[in-house]
Amino acid sequence: MLDALDLAGTFVFALSGAFKAVRLRLDWLGVAVLAALTGIGGGIVRDLLLGVTPAASLRDERYVLVCLAGAAAVLVAAPRIAARWNRVMLADAVGLGLFAALGASKGLDAGLGPLGVLLTGTLTAVGGGVIRDVLVREMPAVLYKGFYATAALLGSAAFLALTAFDLPEAAALGVAVVVTTGLRVTTLVRNTQLPRAPYHPEPPDSL
Amino acid sequence: MLDALDLAGTFVFALSGAFKAVRLRLDWLGVAVLAALTGIGGGIVRDLLLGVTPAASLRDERYVLVCLAGAAAVLVAAPRIAARWNRVMLADAVGLGLFAALGASKGLDAGLGPLGVLLTGTLTAVGGGVIRDVLVREMPAVLYKGFYATAALLGSAAFLALTAFDLPEAAALGVAVVVTTGLRVTTLVRNTQLPRAPYHPEPPDSL
């Protein structure tokens, strides 16, 4: 069940990478690469930081397969997928919640403290998107817009709080997914943004 | 023998990084850094993903030395090297084949499945170039042009297929190098490109 959801989340994340690739008219391999890195990049970063090697998504071939399926789907049916983008966004919100909760859980299992757990949860959820944006030279979306990383962070915090109260892990995971996904969907509908920093120039490098 | 070829490939890859650095008028250290990351970056990414630490190119000092030699060569003799660029491109094609075959072999040794082996082979071959491009804010060439990553992917696939038929590893490596290098050279001469995705805008982030 969890496995199927995780693969579904990977597929939806891969779609977003593939759409960026077709907007930029990359070649077929470029579409596949961007889809795959968006789908499995966050988990790979998490596994590298935790010392889990080879990364889970390299050991279990289904993850890459699902990403390639996402790339192929966008290559052959971009207009039809785009016409149903509301549903993709909802699935993406569920994937975000799941990735955050599973990432936080793996951080906890690795013996990290609370800040480390929040970091692994959030990084797992948003890392693939950051890699996608950096590769195609765009400012990573999570740094300046939406409530995407923040939702993942708060979901990871919910997981952390619940396990601290000895809730069984399955329940904590479930609540964490609901928190992240709920926040993401609500803030999408209301177009909520985190406050932006007031502008200040960078001081010059001189003495 | 394999070792000498591997070092030669690293040297040629470093040349491409150094040329990008002199085009951008980086300082001497920038030229050395870009040469080194292009030369050893792919192998480092592979080793990180497979959990081989410290990375091979950090344990064997010859790799970094050879990259620094490449940087120095471009700093003192860029026009003369550029005048013989055909030969450099041929050597680069051999390096590409070798890196892909050795990367695929290490992925297989680490117990990865077929997709994982293809990924480690291709990443080893093109990872350094991607790091080079991202650092200097260019779209990674492998995402949209040429038949570079595709040649590495097909060479990795040849390696995988031959070892599946119990061919001795040395023979499989040799054939894989010939496949990648042959494809790269042929497609360079003919200017073959992978098909590009038809344009489609990215759907907006909203519900």
Place this chain on the structure above:
Amino acid sequence: MLDALDLAGTFVFALSGAFKAVRLRLDWLGVAVLAALTGIGGGIVRDLLLGVTPAASLRDERYVLVCLAGAAAVLVAAPRIAARWNRVMLADAVGLGLFAALGASKGLDAGLGPLGVLLTGTLTAVGGGVIRDVLVREMPAVLYKGFYATAALLGSAAFLALTAFDLPEAAALGVAVVVTTGLRVTTLVRNTQLPRAPYHPEPPDSL
């Protein structure tokens, strides 16, 4: 003592990330992320390359805390910090020296050769800044300006030379910090630059 200096260096590095974030008007989370990656990014890259997982800055929660404090400080008091930027630059130079010396020391402990030690020292010192620049799509400053990475490299070299002469590690660390910090401050005052490579175009990808 060393610990307190290391945390202070992390704080100052985080300030530079946070200032870049406020110049770009990222949101609060973006400011925190950029501050954290600048502060702990170099150490994380080093730990990944050496196979130290989970990375030290994830196991010791104080590092991330100190980065968040740097982000908060810039969010609430950017003008006052900028008005004292001379002092921040001096602290940054000490942090640079400390990170380089500690990085070189960890590379030596991991059994690397001289070039590997120089690389880990320099990467620890400048890695966070490179990640910061790449994330916001700027050419990494260390590739083309100032005497920043070079100071870290020479400090790492001093550490290496002194330990080769069997100086106690504490003394070698101290001298290395003084070398890096002294070079950085002197070159800042004199605006010393490494020579830049003479321009040469990149040869085309064709045969």
